[in-house]
Amino acid sequence: MRGFSHVDTWVFDLDNTLYPASCRLFDQIDVKMGEFVSRRLGVELVEAKRRQKEMFYRHGTTLRGLMTEHGVTPDDFLDYVHDIDHSAVPANQPLDAALHALPGRKLIFTNGTVAHAEKVLARIGITHHFGDIFDIVHADFIPKPEMEPYRKFVRQTGIRPGTSAMFEDIARNLLAPHELGMTTVLVTSPDNHDAEHLNRASGQEHIHHVTGDLAAFLADLGAGLKGNQSLARST
Template sequence: MTTITKAPRSFSHIDTWVFDLDNTLYPHHVNLWQQVDQRIGEFVGAFLGVSTAEARRIQKDYYLRYGTTMRGMMTEHGVRADDYLAYVHQIDHSPLQPNPAMGAAIAKLRGRKLILTNGSTDHAGKVLERLGLAAQFEAVFDIIAAELEPKPAPRTYQKFLRDHAVNPATSAMFEDLARNLVVPHLLGMTTVLVVPDGSTEVVREDWELEGRNAAHVDHVTDDLTGFLQGLSAKA
């Protein structure tokens, strides 16, 4: 399934392709992020000395309000980013399988390819290695490069664009959260929302699945590999 909103921006002028990492470059139903999600809850509970249920409530509240639970924990409780990231990314990456078809499709896209993630470079490296996509990307802009300010903060995108000399008017952004496409669209980027394919239950908050029909979403797809193959064929 691929749907297009009214008067979407095209890809004919794109020379830079920017991808989110988790739940974007691999299917939502892999539920790899569910492992991270559980580790975050454990960290919050242990750090604050609260019950599992209360930790879960705080975790999701901070995630919604601050962009990441980490940012909320840093702001509200003085948590050290290094401690948090080291703990929550200790997960099993083996559910991820190589995706040579996606790798070939990305390779055929003309221009630069970059990762913009709220995760860490270490986590991104492991994910890309498992997917067989590491060689396709020029660089990873992670939460440390963002000075611990996560998407959807405007200054995070601006720093990314500045650090990597990216022209938003000739760039495309692929994301699994519609709210993380608001700023890119305002900056002039062509935006693509990657959604679950509906074949398997996914673990997501309701708000995480919203925004398919938002004005700042140019394209929606539940099959990123097929979508990229289509772009490659047109190119």
């Protein structure tokens, strides 16, 4: 199993990775996406949800499907679906403490928007840990799991993939990081139904670690790295 002693940069997905899927925040976004598709395509809500899910699975995001198949302007979609109540996201002091103890640079790489990410991070109480947020706009609206946004993320942030770790809730979104040489961590939850569906269809060879408790995983990781540093100083 690949370790973390070489890692100096920690890259995190946002939705259902840094906050638990059980708070159902993404359910609000899912409802708004269905409404948007229903109005845009002129179909009933049930049919709109079916088409929305098809686009998500086929293109990586609903937005990419709408842009590719229906010529939707991204700002209209993003403004509508992220107009939600973020109060469902709970504060997470253990995660805050674990991130504080983790040495190195910390970044966000999300298929969402900077504005949405900033609201989520503020609710969790971890904004101060992250030096940069790379969102779907920075990615030219090309979503994970396509390789192109990962390459642009590397260029824009200046990270070294070989000394970086990527945390994600969707297994296929770790294929490109693995190919680039990053250490990969899958964050799982039984409440994350869309990811569960995708993850069953994905191989696991590109995943180095799996955790169902991100805060505890990072806390153990930080303690281990600190212990290694102390041991190195004493020898």
